[in-house]
Amino acid sequence: GQQVMQIPQYQHVQEGEDFTTYCNSSTTLSNIQWYKQRPGGHPVFLIQLVKSGEVKKQKRLTFQFGEAKKNSSLHITATQTTDVGTYFCAALFQGAQKLVFGQGTRLTINP
Amino acid sequence: EPEVTQTPSHQVTQMGQEVILRCVPISNHLYFYWYRQILGQKVEFLVSFYNNEISEKSEIFDDQFSVERPDGSNFTLKIRSTKLEDSAMYFCASTTLWRGTGGYTFGSGTRLTVV
Numbered sequence: 001g002q003q004v005m006q007i008p009q010y011q012h013v014q015e016g017e018d019f020t021t022y023c024n025s026s027t028t029l030s031n032i033q034w035y036k037q038r039p040g041g042h043p044v045f046l047i048q049l050v051k052s053g054e055v056k057k058q059k060r061l062t063f064q065f066g067e068a069k070k071n072s073s074l075h076i077t078a079t080q081t082t083d084v085g086t087y088f089c090a091a092l093f094q095g096a097q098k099l100v101f102g103q104g105t106r107l108t109i110n111p
Numbered sequence: 112e113p114e115v116t117q118t119p120s121h122q123v124t125q126m127g128q129e130v131i132l133r134c135v136p137i138s139n140h141l142y143f144y145w146y147r148q149i150l151g152q153k154v155e156f157l158v159s160f161y162n163n164e165i166s167e168k169s170e171i172f173d174d175q176f177s178v179e180r181p182d183g184s185n186f187t188l189k190i191r192s193t194k195l196e197d198s199a200m201y202f203c204a205s206t207t208l209w210r211g212t213g214g215y216t217f218g219s220g221t222r223l224t225v226v
Contacts, residue, residue: 030210042219101154103153
């Protein structure tokens, strides 16, 4: 079936350390989106990646889409306490109409 | 900034009862979705809706579930006879572009507790 695997499930870092979460699919994706969900909140759209090898940056966040369009990563440089939450990748498979979410990576930060 | 509005924020219901979860999508959005999230788990697709009909549904979305857009603004999810395992956070989402290009806007969710 259409699944996207996301690792790690949990990540605890010291404030100021970097953080990375990865998503992988066994099949080629049309695009991949990233969402952030704060504790007790709802998913909030961060970014969409469409092109093979695409890299996008939002301040301390760097998003990458693999050359084969089967994997993606989100890297946060120098984490801050405001980065706490669960980060989900969400894949749009070719021919499909809905997003399939990864399991999410829950980021906690020690100040 | 435009929002997707969901009501109620929390619903407690007896097993076997019917519940209706309500959503008001962003006014110029055309594509609507229901997802659910069991506590601490991933966000699971239930159904997508476009042009007043279901465009896709998951295996979770069985005969106990239905969706409606009764008046051109509200978008509802009905569960006819709730089970304990229906307890979850239900999120409505909408988007203006086909296939969700450009991202979904999610509502703040309805926490459904079946007792």
